[in-house]
Amino acid sequence: MITEVLSEVKTQMEKATAAIKDGFANVRTGRANPALLQNVQIDYYGTMTPLPQLASVQNQDARSLLITPYDKSALQSIEKAIREMPNLGANPSNDGNVVRVTLPELTEERRRDYVKMVKNRAEEGRIAVRAARRKAKDELDKLKQEVGEDEVGRAEKELESITKSFIDQIDSALSKKEAELLEV
Structure with a gap:
């Protein structure tokens, strides 16, 4: 029972950490x-479809991306969706075959805004990890009658070390992303 609780909380914390790291990848550096x-x-024929399902996206150089759609009729929709993206500031251009997206240089102020946004996302991740810990601790407290206080005590210590390792992972990802954002 205790191992089930710990494996379940570990899975929840892994998902929270992975979501935060994915969120960091979507922040522009x-x-x-x-x-x-x-x-x-x-918007592809009335259905909202993720860009990777409609086109390949490649780095052209340090500040531009090249999007090659699998279906040329989607060019206008792709260009429109990228233009309307918040926090990107890019102006895509369409040459009839591909969409080129050139990203403007980040200003110091914009970099600071991105750092604040990343820190907020990291805090959301820490909160999710702590919520999973709290839920697991409550489940362990319910098991005290069945398995004994010593077993639950050991499980709680293990729960704390699991929690600390996931929070450390989030902090590490945050510091890497912050350094990446502030790099000029």
């Missing part, structure tokens, strides 16, 4: 990265 466009939804 000084270089162009295809992950920036990972969550862009395109």
Whole structure:
């Protein structure tokens, strides 16, 4: 029973950490990265479709991305969706075959805004990890009658070390992303 509780909480914390790291990948840094466009939804024949299902996205150089749609009729929709993306500031151009997205240089103020946004996302991740810990601790407290206080005490210590390792992972990802954002 205790191992089930600990494995379940570990799974929840892994999901929270993975979501935060994915969120960090979507935050623009000084270089162009295809992950920036990972969550862009395109109106494709009345259905909202993720960009990676409609086109390949490649780095052309440090500040531009090249989007090659699998279906040329989607060019206008792709261009429109990228233009309307908040926090990107890019102006895509369409030459009839591909969409080129050139990202403007980040200003110091914009970099600071992105750092604040990343810190907020990291805090949301820490909160999710702590919520999973709280839920697991409540479940362990319910098991005290069945398995004994010593077993629950050991499980709680293990729960704390699991929690600390996931919070450390989030903090590490945050510091890497922060350094990446502030790099000029």
